[in-house]
Amino acid sequence: MPETRIVTKRLRDHPEDSWTIERYLATGGYEALRKALGMTPEAIQDEQVKASGLRGRGGAGFGTGQKWSFLPKDVYPRYLAVNADEGEPSTFKDHMLVERDPHQLIEGVAISAFAVECHQAFVYIRGEFALGYERLGRAIAEAYERGFLGRDILGSGFDLDVILHRGAGCYIAGDETGLLSSLEGERAMPRIKPPFPAVQGLFAKPTVVNNVETLSTVPAIIERGGDWYAGLGVGRSTGTRIFSVSGHVERPANYEVELGTTFRELIEGLAGGVPGGRSIKFFIPGGASSPWLMPEHLDEPTDMDHVQNELKSMLGSGAIMVFDETTDPLLVAWRLAKFFAHESCGKCTPCREGSGWIEKILYRMSHGLGRPDDLDLMLDFGDNIVPGLNAPFAQTTICALGPSIMSHVVSLDRYFRDEIAERMGADTRTRIPVAVQGGGGR
Amino acid sequence: MAFTPENRARAGEIVARYPVAKSAILPLLHLAQDQDGWVSPDAMEEIGRILELTSAQVLGVCSFYSMFKREHVGQLVVSVCTNVSCLVNGGPELLRALEDRHLDDDDVSVEEVECIAACDLAPVMQVNYDYHGPVDVEAASTIIDEYKSRVRTPRTISGTRVDAGAAR
Numbered sequence: 001m002p003e004t005r006i007v008t009k010r011l012r013d014h015p016e017d018s019w020t021i022e023r024y025l026a027t028g029g030y031e032a033l034r035k036a037l038g039m040t041p042e043a044i045q046d047e048q049v050k051a052s053g054l055r056g057r058g059g060a061g062f063g064t065g066q067k068w069s070f071l072p073k074d075v076y077p078r079y080l081a082v083n084a085d086e087g088e089p090s091t092f093k094d095h096m097l098v099e100r101d102p103h104q105l106i107e108g109v110a111i112s113a114f115a116v117e118c119h120q121a122f123v124y125i126r127g128e129f130a131l132g133y134e135r136l137g138r139a140i141a142e143a144y145e146r147g148f149l150g151r152d153i154l155g156s157g158f159d160l161d162v163i164l165h166r167g168a169g170c171y172i173a174g175d176e177t178g179l180l181s182s183l184e185g186e187r188a189m190p191r192i193k194p195p196f197p198a199v200q201g202l203f204a205k206p207t208v209v210n211n212v213e214t215l216s217t218v219p220a221i222i223e224r225g226g227d228w229y230a231g232l233g234v235g236r237s238t239g240t241r242i243f244s245v246s247g248h249v250e251r252p253a254n255y256e257v258e259l260g261t262t263f264r265e266l267i268e269g270l271a272g273g274v275p276g277g278r279s280i281k282f283f284i285p286g287g288a289s290s291p292w293l294m295p296e297h298l299d300e301p302t303d304m305d306h307v308q309n310e311l312k313s314m315l316g317s318g319a320i321m322v323f324d325e326t327t328d329p330l331l332v333a334w335r336l337a338k339f340f341a342h343e344s345c346g347k348c349t350p351c352r353e354g355s356g357w358i359e360k361i362l363y364r365m366s367h368g369l370g371r372p373d374d375l376d377l378m379l380d381f382g383d384n385i386v387p388g389l390n391a392p393f394a395q396t397t398i399c400a401l402g403p404s405i406m407s408h409v410v411s412l413d414r415y416f417r418d419e420i421a422e423r424m425g426a427d428t429r430t431r432i433p434v435a436v437q438g439g440g441g442r
Numbered sequence: 443m444a445f446t447p448e449n450r451a452r453a454g455e456i457v458a459r460y461p462v463a464k465s466a467i468l469p470l471l472h473l474a475q476d477q478d479g480w481v482s483p484d485a486m487e488e489i490g491r492i493l494e495l496t497s498a499q500v501l502g503v504c505s506f507y508s509m510f511k512r513e514h515v516g517q518l519v520v521s522v523c524t525n526v527s528c529l530v531n532g533g534p535e536l537l538r539a540l541e542d543r544h545l546d547d548d549d550v551s552v553e554e555v556e557c558i559a560a561c562d563l564a565p566v567m568q569v570n571y572d573y574h575g576p577v578d579v580e581a582a583s584t585i586i587d588e589y590k591s592r593v594r595t596p597r598t599i600s601g602t603r604v605d606a607g608a609a610r
Contacts, residue, residue, distance in 0.1 A: 086559050087559070089525045089527075089557035090525070090526065090527050090557060091559060092559040092561050092562060095560065120461075127509045127601070128509070128521075128559075128571055128601070129559075129571075130597055130601035130602070130603075131572070131573075163460070165468070166472060168468050168471065168507035168510055169508035169509035169510075170506065182468070184462065184465055185466070185503065186464075187506040188506065203462055244561065244562070246527040246561035246562060247561075247564075288526070319561075321526055321527060323530060327530060331529070332529070332530075335524070335525060335526050335529050336525075339525055339557070342556065343556065345506075
């Protein structure tokens with residue numbers, strides 16, 4: 001089955017110059033902005049974006065129109081913060097969109113800012129995206145020159161400034177409130193909610209935080225209509241999504257497909273399956289924060305609600321990581337735990353301490369030093385991060401980073417308990433009693 | 443070494459973009475690193491003066507973000523990803539080989555990094571934030587040597603294009 005290219009159409013059709021203003025204008029660019037400026041902000045919010053069913057593409061999957069509607073009436077200034085701090089391991093779609101179609105993002109930002117009546121937007125771009133920063137910076141300058149940004153945009157009387165802000169290497173700055181802290185010049189530590197950003201966000205003003213892919217989808221919705229977009233996809237997962245498929249596959253790449261497409265069509269069809277005729281051992285369906293899935297789940301649809309409610313995982317950031325039969329699941333779990341331990345901001349004790357402990361235990365398990373009760377030990381104290389350990393995860397931390405670590409421990413328990421027992425049981429080293437029974441008392 | 447007069451003026455322009463001056467801290471740290479090749483204690487002190495923060499506050503932010511180097515590094519920073527998509531495609535082996543190759547090389551600093559959002563290029567590395575992948579040890583070594591001999595033009599260690607003074 002082929003891709004359904006909406007957001008990625010231009011960059012696939014014109015790989016040689018898709019990021020230039022000339023190409024953008026030649027392919028209908030900024031016409032949606034012109035159209036939107038002729039509508040009322042309410043009409044864009046309700047009849048277009050809410051009607052489209054568009055849900056955030058950053059990971060949480062919250063309704064975009066709904067998020068906008070939470071802004072309190074008559075409180076100004078308001079801000080739009082664009083989350084281009086893509087850091088979820090194995091996700092590389094926003095990186096592509098920023099580098100290869102920056103004007104589409106800017107047009108989406110302008111339309112969305114008009115819809116939420118804000119006059120200052122901040123694009124927080126990941127520090128490591130040097131070329132993306134350069135291209136987006138140039139594109140913003142071009143948009144100002146041509147009157148798509150700045151004062152009295154296209155004669156509509158609407159003003160908008162876009163400020164490009166560069167991060168400096170920090171995963172948690174990609175969290176909605178972590179981003180706001182970072183943009184305010186603090187360490188990127190997430191904040192407790194409520195107050196939600198819509199009420200008290202950037203500089204304590206009402207703020208909308210949207211992901212790059214989400215905003216890049218807005219021009220197409222305006223151009224072709226919210227109802228058209230809602231006709232794509234499945235159930236409450238409308239439209240298309242860009243899936244970043246990587247790991248053990250023949251053709252690792254971004255693929256834009258209608259939501260509801262099965263994992264098999266993505267992994268074995270578009271990405272060409274596992275190389276060398278080997279078979280899939282497991283795959284991670286939605287970025288490094290999501291619980292794992294197994295080969296028996298390949299024919300399940302990429303429906304956000306279905307994956308969460310029935311498969312006890314999540315589509316998250318849309319990054320699918322594929323691991324073949326030769327992969328050691330403990331090694332993958334350890335590497336992901338190492339990532340989270342490194343990126344834990346240190347604000348909440350369960351995450352700060354727990355991430356380090358899980359990393360250490362998974363290290364010894366994956367490097368021949370594991371003990372028979374290591375898995376149970378992690379489940380025991382992990383219960384202090386995710387009480388009950390049942391999906392969807394409850395959490396004792398402010399943001400989702402802490403619980404994300406437990407995704408991998410819970411997945412090992414769900415699918416690889418026997419394999420692990422066999423391997424740890426064969427360990428002949430002296431068993432050191434570990435009397436850690438505190439916390440949730442599992 | 444604090445800001446040059448030109449960069450001091452640029453710092454003023456950067457601060458003016460934000461409703462609250464403190465927001466300019468990351469851009470100013472990038473500016474300092476572009477100028478000096480690292481973020482020196484003097485630079486942090488000057489940024490503190492510009493933003494009306496203590497040096498400790500600036501250090502607190504600076505040390506939180508992995509792109510800022512608070513000690514001298516080579517002119518070329520080679521970042522090798524070892525997160526899972528690279529892990530299963532030879533990232534750790536690439537990292538070890540490059541670390542060994544440049545152990546005594548003052549010009550090249552090799553570092554292990556977390557996922558840099560280019561898993562279609564696994565195993566992937568960045569040289570001063572320009573992407574290269576998929577690369578084996580041989581290809582990576584050739585690329586690094588081309589940067590060293592300036593056959594390729596590297597960005598600054600903060601990833602700014604050297605000829606793009608205004609793009610910051």
